[in-house]
Amino acid sequence: MMARPFHFDSSGSSHLAGRWRVGQGRVMRWVLLFLSLLWAGTASAEPVRVFAAASLKTALDAAAAEWTGGRVSLSYAGSGAVARQVAAGAPADVVVLAHADWMRWLDAQGVLGSDPVILAGNTLTVIGRVGDAELALTPQAIAARLGRDGRLAMGDLRAVPAGIYGQEALVALGLWDGVAARIAQADNVRNAMAFVARGEAPLGIVYASDALAEPRVAIVSDIPSDVHAPIVYPAAVTASAGPMAQEFLAFLQSPVGQSVFRAAGLQEPPK
Template sequence: MVSRIRSDLTRRALLAAMLVAGPFRAGAQAAPLTIFAAASLKPALDEIAAAWDGPVALSYGGSGTLARQVAAGAPADVVLLAAIDWMDWLAGQGVLEGAPVSVATNRLVMAGPPGGGPVPLEAAAILGRLGADGRIAMGEPMSVPAGRYAQDALEALGLWQALAQRMLYAEDVRAALAYVARGDVPFGLVYGSDIVGSGVSVAAEIPSEAHDPIAYPGAVVAGTAAGARDFLDHVVDARDVFARHGFAS
């Protein structure tokens, strides 16, 4: 009798668990892959993810912020950053599966308003265009690679000391671009890819030799969902998409 009662209770418990979980459906959609990506990748990566055969959840931000989140255990399957040193730091935390791969490269420009015309990379010329209280938008150098590239370039060009007090720091490079696009600031230091389709113009090209190469590494996070490596390969293979959005491979 006791055995029969226990058996009946076990069956009831299993039935209750099935009712809570819901009926099993063959071919139910898999959980989406979660991709942490540098904000500057958004236009291209949105298109690349839309062509992926499966659900993808994209989370964009500054590379330093994303790297720290992944190292702290944030549930990312693939991470795509805008700086090799942040990816190297992340690899040193022991949270990546396999070696990072190169995804794309970029260039740094000074963005200006539509029809604003070029500006020489000289302190007097830039300050003259800024006026009494105009600012230059750029990413926060401590967490945004575009900001660090920008500061390094201005230092190499001998402009940082004259312009440092006129900087408006943004949480990522797309936010810096938005300041320019809205007319909040006369200039912004952003990536060449950010200019594509934005409505703003290139006021000055920043010499590539004035800063470290701008490269985007990608990696799979250890212990993540099946398909993460295939998605990263899909991103690497999308060179034509990156090219249309102003990147180089």
């Protein structure tokens, strides 16, 4: 019996190859769709990284809790320290400082991705311990309250805005010469307030919003706002900011965000 010759059907082979290519294309499309969804989920899971002045801790902690757009990572320090960290490459998406000069310096370093906006204002106060009497802003009254060894707690006079504003006010009020040698400087305004809260200094100069956040201190004198430069909080996104940074900054400017700032003792942005 003779074997039949085998005939190769080229049309059938082409048909099978076509089906393989179609199936392979569908698989690749599903793989690409899965990877795109995975990337989108990972991107959206990244927090908005906010570097901010220490005096904004109460307000920004509350604002971040109110925002429904995603997670927020918050880091606080004195404005000078924040500006230098961001300029050196710290992974910030949003920067909020307590002095326009530091924001201008940061802008000059080429790291900002938007024009700064002013989020809020503030006022300066002199604080003492809870139960202390009101204090007259005179050399004699301050000297009496400080006693022989007491210090006046303030933010760093060169880098911390509360210290810069405070020194400007003391000079304008004719009080600087009497306290210049008795300043206890801190790396941020919250740490200056902590000196008073712990009883390590009888007096301190802080923002009004700070005094509201610490139950162990009380305002003993308000410093007039016309004896120092306006206190403002400029904010901007960085050039390396993630996609949600601008949305969080917009939220801080919204009625809801601004109501959180007012509740924390901050004032409306100066007009």
